[in-house]
Amino acid sequence: MDDIQKKLMSPSKASREDITGRIISYTCIAAIIILVISILYFITSRGVATFTTNHVNLWQFLSGEEWNPGTLNDHGQPQVGALPMIVTSFSVTILAALLATPFAIAVALFMTDIAPKNGAKFLQPVIELLVGIPSVVYGFIGLTVVVPAIRHIFGGTGSGILAGTIVLFVMVLPTITSLAVDALRAVPAYFRSASLALGATRFQTIYKVLLRAAMPRLLTAVIFGMARAFGEALAVQMVIGNAVLMPHNLVTPTATLTSQLTTNIGNTIMGTLPNNALWSLALILLLMSLVFNLIIRYIGKRGEIKS
């Protein structure tokens, strides 16, 4: 064996470096996995306690409309019915996403296709800035501007799903917009030029080519926005009214999963039913966020195959 042959067969500095690199990056990902597992275990173990140690019926929990964990009902069962909160959480999330999507896509189109130069220069930083505004501030603007306005128009107290929707609309707008911009930018330029060269107007190009090509990623953007809306607490808490009542219209006080959780968690005693029931709400939030992410994965996969 000559020298070069020997070198070919034995590890070198480069192979050692690569092992170091793998160790470092694998350690990091392992650390994150441990973090995730620990928090998932933590929430699950506490959230499940309502059903295992306090023997609350799962179906009653999901379908009941009374929430008074401190008191028992006529059958001696604690009153923990989460249905009003589940309904409200979904309502505000879906309505906010429905409201925000056309705006977000319009802004994204403006930034990518209509006025790419100035639009992006001005809108991009502003939209990024919106992400940084603390939810407390959104909440107080909601409380001092949105709620009185709704009260003025519809009467009542002004708190409710509508107020929550409007606040969440502004909060998820930047999330959806920036992801929509990415989605549209990912459509290759020749799609546009080909369509325009065939004599299509800009609108036809946008509608028939761009939006269709970007559809999976646009949907992902919307669902990301919904995930954010679903988990938002402080801002919603201030404008939703926090009354555990089945919402019958958009302008009466009601409560979301997060608002109930945030409002009451500090006042309950660890290990008691009222506390465990709140953790069960957190568990629902967690599972929903999982569902949202699975949908995103699914859409993402289908989008890949299509293109």
Add this chain to the structure above:
Amino acid sequence: MQAYDLSQTHIVTPAEEIALSTNQLQVYYGNSKHASMSDASLSFPRFQITALIGASGSGKSTYLRSLNRLNDRIARIKGEIIYRHTNINDSKVNVYEVRKHIGMVFQKPNPFAKSISENITFALKAQGITNRQELKQRVETSLKEAALWDEVKDDLNKSALALSGGQQQRLCIARAIAMKPDILLLDEPASALDPISTTKLEVTLKELAKNYTIIIVTHNMQQASRISTYTAFFHLGHVLEYDRTERIFQTPMIQATHDYVTGNFG
């Protein structure tokens, strides 16, 4: 496309000293069961230029990239690659060492986003060469060998991305030969260049062939006939003909080769 008989081949083994050879090389991309390159057995003569020609998708680039195991991450490769009496297509072989001896230049110039001299010294430093004088020397020699020195000698600290396409490609060659490899693989190095840069590049390659074994993939048949000693013709993942360049272009033995070099292909 006309169907050619893929089992009829004409492959010679050069009489010269062999620098690199493959034996029954097969390449499978991803999880695909279909071989993108099947049973290629070729021997490349030392200090000569060998050209790999064929239509798009014929497997010539796939084959070339397998030679220094650059396809490892995306494909499964079966068969043998013999270099210095060692089968280097073996998981026990240190691929980093392999690539030091078998360098590669790509279709599109891909200089690092660093200065011109750093482009060349980066890999050298990673090998443990720290002597400034030696590094400087290597930069100069390799740039001279790649015929770029006169154009950039005053701008060695400028970003490589500011060079023209042709200059960038020659920098990539300089970067590869600074490692003092045995063999240089070139994957359509001139396809992104204008005619003047192409001519310059060909002259450079001919000069380099005095000290290096060169294997080049090209679309340009004139180029292949101008610079190479041997030529292999690829078709649909098979090597159909391998012989001295003049024979391939003047008296090909295989119908497909004939049609391809005369422009009656497809």
Add this chain to the structure above:
Amino acid sequence: MHKKTLVSTLVAFSLTGLLLGGCGSKSSQKSASDDTKAAKVTKITAVGSTALQPLVEQAAQDYQASNKNVNLTVQGGGSGTGLSQVQQGAVQVGNSDIFAEQSSGIKADKLVDHKVAVVGMAPVVNPSTGVTNVSMAQLRDIFTGKITNWKQVGGKDQKIAVINRAQGSGTRATFEGAVLEGKKAVTSQEQDSNGTVQKLVSSTPGAISYLAFSYVNEKVKALSIDNVKPTDKNVTSNKWTIWSYEHMYTKGQPDKATEGFLKYMSSDKVQGSLVNKLGYISIHDMKVTKNAKNVVTK
């Protein structure tokens, strides 16, 4: 060259971070014990009621100025958090707006109560309702949902919007204990902080809620009950019955350092000036006492 340094800095940064993250808990314990050795500093943590937090925080600051050997940390988190944490022994002091006995899941006999202040609460309404006085029975009917329009109690023809406090909060427990006589409150809006309630009542026509005296301002109208005005003086004599203690609980008898601070809390220095400045009523001024079952004795 420059970029290489940058990258290696990043990598070095990474390693420091990993170390910090991994060994954070260890180093914290170490530094705490180092502190003890050097100056014998005792760490006291008080957690709980957000209503009580400003008072204890300010008192702690003053106390530390003259007692260098104590390191006081005062945090909020809610009465429930305070009680559960002191019971577990995780903190030295649990601040609470309610008696430990009133809280299910707390073994009150294991905890020692230190009453440090009294807080009076008043029903407040939006000024537009035109009501300034109600009877106790009327107030009860409003909060249980029997009375739903202000004209039923002599005000304008306007719907009543009840804004309650969070279930299980100390303020709500006190209010319901004094007013509802065990009846269940109507399900309505809930807010968990004085500040938000104050904002909502002041801006919502027809709104009613209740606030600690210190949060009553000119934008909301505090109601008299049976013509008794919500004043500190009426609280001290129990003529105004909606009031509660602010408690600082310890697990068993407090240790030396904690005892010193608790003594300071009930000293004239705190009770004489700070308590009033922050809108509480001094326990020294009280002419009556109340126990966990809401029984008042003179």
Add this chain to the structure above:
Amino acid sequence: MTPHQSDRIATQLINLLVGIVVLILLFLLGDIVLSGFPHISWHFLTSPSSSFSAGGGVRDQLFNSLYLLVLTLIISFPLALGSAIYLSEYAGDNWFTGLIRTAIEVLSSLPSVVVGLFGYLLFVIEFHMGFSILSGAIALTFFNLPLLVRSIEGSLHAVPNSQREAGSALGLSNWRTIRGIILPVALPGILTGIILSAGRVFGEAAALIYTAGQSAPLLDYSNWNPTSSSSFLNPMRPAETLAVHIWKVNTEGVTPDAVSISAGASAVLIIVILIFNFGARAIGNQMYKKMTGGK
């Protein structure tokens, strides 16, 4: 309707929607900055907060926010960087990678109060770290990680594959290729990602109430010993940040000037984030220019 008419109408519709969004943005920013700006003074920025009398400032809160941000980044950046490298350079395209990605995304959509309580029970109580900046920084890492991993991975992905091939073809190890070639190219993107994620850290309140705490003990800015309890550098001291201060002043504040403190603090917060954003842009562009030789 001819295609050209519909084109005009659609364009106008888009312009209208964009106009509405811009109006909302302007209103929001204007409302926050204009109502807060009059309250910002040198005194406001340099004096400690007051718990019951008027005239308090936000000096300590502002410093705490920045310090917490730095600590959070020190913990989360390396982790995020390593994980992003794993995901973009090493991970195969299989179910396990999918699982990891989902797990990381789930982290980002957890309600902050849940993360806050988790941090409280685990770090503050179980690990005896107490209410401290460090506990807060670890809790914030939960939010920051997904954002950072996503943006770093995006920047790494944006580096053309030909650069990786160039490195490999020279016999460089993957690790050295990543460190020496890919990372420097991705750096401007990574930096922008970090600074944008900083905005979220800066504005977070709910997770901090239970971890970093909501009281700000007086700090001694001349004490540079990080182990001393009064030192401003001590990571084990409780710290109230600007966002938490805004929350506290609004919910339980008894100071007579609570409204103006809240407005002023919000404006300071927005202005700091604004500075971050423009800083990120400027630095990113600068680095990009330098790298490509001004081309």
